[in-house]
Amino acid sequence: MSTYVRLRAVPAPALRNSPAWLGRLFASDGESLRHLVGRCPEGILDACCLDQERIYTSAPLEAPGGRLQAQVVLGGRPVFRNRSEPPLLVLTAAQTRRVAGFLEDADFDALWDLARDRLLPGDGGMTAEAETSHAFVVTHRALRAFYTHAAQWGAAVVKCCSEV
Known part of the structure; x- marks a missing residue:
């Protein structure tokens, strides 16, 4: 099963601990979003992440950041909106920097091998390895670029995940 993840970089001072406010980050159009949180370049990423967490949770413990930081790539502190919707996930600016560092240092080929x-x-099995690997590396690069930009801006990250 694949995860569709929508990520929003939010300047740390603008972040609110309100489920309704956080939910509006994903209900707003681009211009409304910029008004809500301010300017943050590369502040939006919507991606189908396949089983991306399996790539990162395979990181060896002795790797830079180890498994604990790898798991936060798609994780975070849950903020519950209501029973019918999955929780939003929030990373602080410090956690965003750690994730950016992990993704920057991560050797995708080594993670893929694991x-x-x-x-x-x-x-798709062995016959689809080239296409499957390519899909994972494209998502890895998009996540790395997103987190790198968010970290450079000192932003927190809010995520909305759903199964597809």
Whole structure:
């Protein structure tokens, strides 16, 4: 099963601890969003992340950042809106910097090698390895660029995830 994730970089001083305010980050158009949180370049990423968490949770403990920081790439502190919607996930600016550092240092080929045997059976098998690997690396690069820009701006990150 794939995860569709929508990420929003929010300048840390603008971040509110209100489920309704956080929810508006994902209900607003681009111009309304910029008005709500201010200017933050590269502040929006919507991506289908496949089983991306499996790539990062395969990171060896001795790797820079280890598994704990790897798991926060798609995780965060849950903020519950209501029972029918999944919680929003919030990363502080400090956590955003750690994730950006992890993604910058991560060797995708090494992570792929650790996770490929768990991923390929559900994504077309060995005959589809080139396409599957390419899809994962494209998402990895998009996440790395997003988190790098967010960290450079000292932004927090709010995520809305859903299963597709």
